[in-house]
Structure formats: C-alpha cells, structure tokens
Amino acid sequence: MTGYEAYIEKTHRLGKLWTWGMGLVLLMFPIIISIHYNAWPEGEPFLKGLLSIGPMYWAVGTIEVLTYIPMLGAGGSYLGFITGSLTMLKVPCTMAAFTNADVKSGTPEGEVVATIAIAVSSITTIVIIFIGVLLITPLTPILDSPTLEPAFTQILPALFGGLGVAIISQNPKVSIAPVTAMLILFISVPSLAPSGAIFVPVAALIAIGAARIMYKKGWL
C-alpha cells in the first residue's frame, strides 16, 4: 500500500468516526434541551413538522451525497457534510481552489486541496459567525439595512457568474448541452427555479451523456 493509499484508508476510517460521532453530538442538542428543561416534543406537532420537511430534505440530502462526494473527495466530503452550506459555499469554494491550484478532482492532489479548502472555509465561516454573534447589536442594523439588501439577495448570481466563466472556459464543449438544457428548462418552467438544486444531478447526467458521445466521436 502506498503512502497515499494508506492516507485515504485512514481518512475513510476517521471520516466515519467523526461524521457519525458529530451526528450524535448534534443530536445531543435537542436531547439535552429536552432533559434540561423537561420539555420533550409532543407527538402530533413533532410528526407534523417532521413530515412537512423530512421527505423533501432527505431526498435533497441523498442527491447531494451522490453528486458532491465524487467532486469533493473523501476528506472534503466527511468534513463538508458536517460543516454544511455545501451548495452555496463549500462546493464553489472547492472549485475555486481547484482552479487556483490547477489540480483536478479525483486525483491525489485534488483530494488534499479539496480537504484544505473545505477545512479553511469551515473555520472561516465559524469564526465570522462567532464574531457576528458577539457583535450582533451593532451589526444588525448594517446587515439588515434595505440599502444592502439587493447585494445579499443576488449572492447566487454573483457567485455563479465568475465561477461559471472559470468552469465553462475549461470545458467549453462539455458545457453546451447541459447549459442549453437547463436554460430551456428554467425559462419554460419558472416554478422549478426555487428548487433548482435538485436539478444538479440531472444537469450532471446530461453533461456526462453529451461528454461521452463527444469522447467516443473523438471531439474531446
């Protein structure tokens, strides 16, 4: 076994331990509240609330696992699925790190760069939110101000414009089919836009299918 293979094996062992361990720790929050305040959830409201979000969130969560793990690699996935904000932050941050370091996903270099990028992003997020919580009184009027609202409302277009140029310019031919398909889909059925993240695997499958055809024809 090479040094890198040993590293990956250990990452999977540690990752399982940390992820399930942290899952238990996160569950301890409602458990401790329930015990400490003697306030266990009542059956009906609990089931009603859980059924209203659970099936959808679990479906999206499963899709995220299947789509993002191959992109983020082992270390990045174990860390990313605990620290959250994958679509808006961790995956784009990893893409930016790949572009910057000129490495590819699915390679040993991509594996370690993704882990470092996600770890740094998680630490930065936790620190900023901690400072924000400490300074919440002076910060609230600034961050809540109507003047700044359009800037924060448009965070996704601001994020994916630059990132789109970086990724599409590296894969122009592969991009044609999925970009066209998604533009047609969302322009013709605007009601799908709020749940757009669900279509990431659909777009990925279109990209893979188109890429396969072009690869077989020798166009890539």
Place this chain on the structure above:
Amino acid sequence: MGFDINSPFLFFLVAVILCLVLTQSIYFMIRAWKQAKELGIDTNKLKGVVRTSIVFTLVPAFSILIGVIALSKKLGLPLPWLRLSVVGAITYETPAAEAASQAVGTSMKDVATSLTAVQYSTIAWIMTLGIMAGVILTPILCKRLLGGVSKFKDRDNKWGDILMSALFVGMISAFLGMIFGHVQEGLEGWIPVFVMGVSAATMLLCAFCIKKLGWKWMQDYALPISMIASMILAIPITNAVMQMV
C-alpha cells in the same frame, strides 16, 4: 424551570459543539497539508489555496450571518448560530424553521410571542432530524462512490477526468439555468441575470489582468473580486430596474 431562548446554558451547549467541529476541521486540514507535502505540492500553492478559500468564504459567510440574525428574532441566537455554522444551510434552515414553527402553532413572523420550552425543543428536534441525511449517508456511501470513480479512471484515465469535469459543469449549468428562472416576470426578473453578467465580465477582466498584464497576485482573488464587485453593483442595478418598472 423558566425558559429563555437566549439562555447562557444554550450558548454554552452550542459553543461546545462548535469547538468540536472546529477541532475536526483543523485536524483534517493538518492531515491533508502533511499529505500534500508528501505528494510534493509546493507550499506556496497550498498557501494560495488557503488565501483563496478564506477570501472566497467571507461574503457568503456574511450572508449566512444575515440568516442567523433573521432566525434569531424568533428562535434566539444559539439555535440559528448552531444550525448555520454546521450541517445546515441558509436555503434549508429558514423554511425548516418556518415549517417547524407552524407545526407548534406559531410562525417565524410572530416575533412578539415567546416560544415555550416544549415549542423550542420540538423545533430543535425537527430541524436537527430533517437535515441528517448527509451525516448518516456520507460514511455509508463515500468509500463506495469514490471506489466507483476510481475504477472509471483506472479503466480510462482521460474519460475519468472528463467525467469529473462533467459533474462540475452539471452543477454550474443547473445554477446558471436557475438564475434565468424569473426572466418571464419582466425586467425585474432579469436583475439576477444582469448581476451574473457583471460577475462573469469581472472574472474575464481579472483573467485578462492575470494573463496579459502579468498580475499573478490576482489569481488568488479573482473569484472573490468578481463576486464582491457584482454584489456591490447589484445595488444600483436593482435600484435602476425598480425605477424603470
């Protein structure tokens, strides 16, 4: 026992959990860094990854902070602080909090009425269990999925690389399409497209500066610059469009 959504006890609980998550992040980063050195990756390249990741995270982190502030009006600070620092995402937590609040007979908009301990505990349970798919499934599927990718690459390395690129392209395509999702609503619906255009143009300008003018320092900051520039310009763009409609 009296219940306060901002009690020091809740803050303490959240702080302990966040310290554990910080420990995990630091530990994984140190391991990856050491492995990167063994793979022969240049330290400057790794420092560049750290710089890019920090700067890239700043703006979305402030957006997450806005989410914390919004949720804190009803739920207090500790629960949103926890949910949006780990596992959760702003796109999930806000609707989850609303659904959970409605299930216990209140609403996130009703900030005048305080939550009882039972209501708070129910909301915390619903929000926690609702988001657990990734935490449970990742350890089960990670090794198998990556093993499958690895087999593809072993069989045909070039196709393996194209496959990975296609995954990233797929993600970008879905979000680019989503940004065009409101264009049928008139000029107002084009605001996200204009902002995306500004971001893309800024990125191209940065690429020009890096390649043609030799501004290598900009490489670490090109994406954050395009994001911040387009967010700043989103304000006059939105104001101008709103005046026209």
